[in-house]
Amino acid sequence: MSARARVTFPPARWVTHGPGRLIAFGFGSGLLRPASGTWGTLLAWLIWVAAAPAASDLALAIFLAVAFAYGCWACQRVARELQVHDHVGIVWDEMVAFWLVLWLTPDTFAAQLLAFGLFRLFDIAKPPPIKYFDAKVKGGFGVMWDDIVAAAYALLVMAIVVRLGVFA
Template identity: 65%
Template sequence: MRARARVAFPSFSWISKTPSRFVAFGLGSGLIRPASGTWGTLLAWILWLPAAHWLGDLALGLLIALAIVYGCWACHRAGQELGEPDHVGMVWDEMAAFWLVLWLVPSGWVAQLCAFVLFRVFDIVKPPPIRYFDARMKNGIGVMWDDLLAAAYALLVMAIAVRLGAFQ
């Protein structure tokens, strides 16, 4: 696993000065330490619950696509301003990727908890080719891409579990 550079953690005041910073830092959840990515993913799950209740599948899919596209730009911009393209506090990539997972897994809390754990494991461990892209793509797309790959791994395992009769 690649060690992240030690760049000072910005303050809430700094991230709240621009929408791109606030989004990149997961609405502030990326400032929580340790395990910023896990806190951001947890916030994503909390925000998902009312959204999934009130919005239909098409609206959720469109919002996820928008979150991914805007997140690429916001993370790139915030990374440039910090001088660290993938600062550990930038967790919007985890949030958007986990929303994709939640959109595609069964809606029960057990399935969602399993998806949460799987996503975090794949995001932290970074099995191939996730580690390859994480180490080489130093821009907003790269920040988002490794988390989308972790989401794909989590979704694959969840699909196998569902096929084998889990979550019924």
């Protein structure tokens, strides 16, 4: 059994005590098991569908930058409190990275579903250099960065699929 699998989850009351914890745990979605990262990514998708259509590209870009920066701080703080570098319940990194993917993905259910699958595949499989970043880059930036790289992989595949006319 891996060290990640043996990690204990804090109680919901602990998670909801303070905005940093609540954000890092994806508004509580990080407490869902199994596959906390997938639950956080699903919540991110629901939030995106509800909120993004009303926002301009500039507003979304600013939101993503702020969400990433705040995530670096919140994830580092919560990881330090839990004494686990990248606790499986910390899902804000998946949420922000998937919002980046959705921002650059066609606004169709089929495209977003494929993007979801690709992002989860790359986030879980961690092909190089994602695995390297996950293991070597520490702190809140490290928690956030490997998911941004997984998002870049998903976006590369999505760009090829879109270019091939799959969603035309």
